[in-house]
Amino acid sequence: MSEEQTMSQRPEGLSETPDTSVDISVEEVAHLPEGKMLEVDDVTLRFGGVKALDGVSFHINTGEILGLIGPNGAGKTTCFNVMTGVYQPTSGDVRFLGEPLGRQKRFKITKLGIARTFQNIRLFHNMTALENVLVGADAHHSTGIVSALLRLPKHRREEAEGLDRAHELLKFMGLERRADELARNLPYGDQRRLEIARALATNPKLLCLDEPAAGFNPAEKVKLMELIQSIREQGYTVLLIEHDMRLVMGVTDRIVVLEFGKKIAEGLPAEIRDNPAVIAAYLGVDENAS
Numbered sequence: 001m002s003e004e005q006t007m008s009q010r011p012e013g014l015s016e017t018p019d020t021s022v023d024i025s026v027e028e029v030a031h032l033p034e035g036k037m038l039e040v041d042d043v044t045l046r047f048g049g050v051k052a053l054d055g056v057s058f059h060i061n062t063g064e065i066l067g068l069i070g071p072n073g074a075g076k077t078t079c080f081n082v083m084t085g086v087y088q089p090t091s092g093d094v095r096f097l098g099e100p101l102g103r104q105k106r107f108k109i110t111k112l113g114i115a116r117t118f119q120n121i122r123l124f125h126n127m128t129a130l131e132n133v134l135v136g137a138d139a140h141h142s143t144g145i146v147s148a149l150l151r152l153p154k155h156r157r158e159e160a161e162g163l164d165r166a167h168e169l170l171k172f173m174g175l176e177r178r179a180d181e182l183a184r185n186l187p188y189g190d191q192r193r194l195e196i197a198r199a200l201a202t203n204p205k206l207l208c209l210d211e212p213a214a215g216f217n218p219a220e221k222v223k224l225m226e227l228i229q230s231i232r233e234q235g236y237t238v239l240l241i242e243h244d245m246r247l248v249m250g251v252t253d254r255i256v257v258l259e260f261g262k263k264i265a266e267g268l269p270a271e272i273r274d275n276p277a278v279i280a281a282y283l284g285v286d287e288n289a290s
């Protein structure tokens with residue numbers, strides 16, 4: 001993790017209104033084929049005796065917001081870890097745009113177009129907000145260290161474009177005025193949104209958000225969900241882990257429910273709400289726990 005730090009939870013209000021009129025779309029995303037973007041196919045992941053995922057299958061369609069829900073310990077974060085190369089499945093496959101991810105490393109998967117945020121915020125705390133976003137932008141640059149050292153024109157062009165895009169993303173997320181502040185000095189809500197800006201800077205096709213509204217008050221949560229919908233409207237596909245059932249119902253197109261590592265339901269929000277297995281899984285569970 002080196003410089004990356006897990007930030008403490010310090011809920012505070014939004015300091016600046018996101019400007020969702022800023023165009024943050026990217027061309028590659030606009031021309032993606034319809035249908036299944038990502039497929040999780042019969043994935044099992046064991047940690048010693050624990051099956052964190054047990055024969056889980058679901059898919060994410062291009063352009064949708066898919067909700068991934070379930071009680072504590074259900075396997076939601078583990079699913080993200082399997083999709084982003086942190087862990088290899090014990091058995092089963094994850095396919096992205098038809099290609100198995102296999103044993104690809106994390107940075108390769110980022111380059112393919114899957115970006116994520118973390119349940120516990122991870123930012124470079126001694127870098128500014130802008131620098132944190134630029135780190136994300138670096139992930140998809142085609143020029144390497146040699147052209148950077150030689151200051152070749154293509155590298156300089158990519159650098160300038162990266163800077164413009166970083167500012168656009170900050171503006172979109174309501175962080176432009178924070179650009180030069182150190183990440184560790186930002187209010188908690190700004191840190192959460194900065195993590196999303198950094199993920200978007202990698203030009204993802206699929207944006208995976210692990211409880212992005214954890215620690216927010218109800219009004220902040222609603223605002224963040226609106227922002228996530230605006231991100232989708234710009235052409236991104238979103239996978240959203242969220243503990244709060246009511247919140248997830250209002251923002252997602254479809255929902256997949258996990259419990260004890262197994263998929264127990266999948267369907268439209270209204271179907272999930274009335275599903276007896278889902279109701280039983282959530283009975284007695286504090287929806288605000290994270």
Ligand SMILES: Nc1ncnc2c1ncn2[C@@H]1O[C@H](COP(=O)(O)OP(=O)(O)OP(=O)(O)O)[C@@H](O)[C@H]1O
Pocket residue numbers: 047050051052070071072073074075076077078079119243290
């Ligand atoms: N690295 C690991 N080593 C051992 N067990 C793990 C590891 N990561 C996760 N687990 C176990 O796998 C199961 C699923 O955990 P996971 O973090 O995916 O749940 P979750 O649905 O994200 O829960 P939460 O809502 O609390 O974030 C849990 O039993 C957890 O203890």
Ligand SMILES: [Mg+2]
Pocket residue numbers: 076077078119
């Ligand atoms: Mg989790």
